[in-house]
Amino acid sequence: xxxxxxxxxxxxxxxxxxxxxxxxxxVVLEGYGLKGKSKWIAGAVEKLLGMPExxxxxxxxxxxxxxxxxxxxxxxxxxxxxxxxxxIEVRQxxxxxxxxxxxxxxS
Numbered sequence: 001x002x003x004x005x006x007x008x009x010x011x012x013x014x015x016x017x018x019x020x021x022x023x024x025x026x027v028v029l030e031g032y033g034l035k036g037k038s039k040w041i042a043g044a045v046e047k048l049l050g051m052p053e054x055x056x057x058x059x060x061x062x063x064x065x066x067x068x069x070x071x072x073x074x075x076x077x078x079x080x081x082x083x084x085x086x087x088i089e090v091r092q093x094x095x096x097x098x099x100x101x102x103x104x105x106x107s
Contacts, residue, residue, distance in 0.1 A: 014067040038073035
């Protein structure tokens with residue numbers, strides 16, 4: 001059996017302190033442990049991007065204020081590529097939206 005190394009990339013995003021706290025609670029409650037934050041984020045992003053018309057949720061998130069907390073995580077390169085493709089789709093639906101990448105919400 002060949003063990004393929006999954007290429008990973010580091011990403012950062014800004015959100016509110018309240019959302020970071022809720023996210024960390026979900027990470028622990030769902031059994032990922034604090035070291036599983038990146039894996040949970042990657043899964044949440046894939047789940048979001050798999051939803052029909054996910055761009056509407058991104059639009060709603062654009063109204064969020066207080067992007068004071070930076071979060072960094074390591075995700076598979078395939079998820080990073082999905083985010084890049086999603087940015088294009090969101091911009092097609094909302095051409096005047098500013099900061100599209102920062103608006104991708106995590107549940």
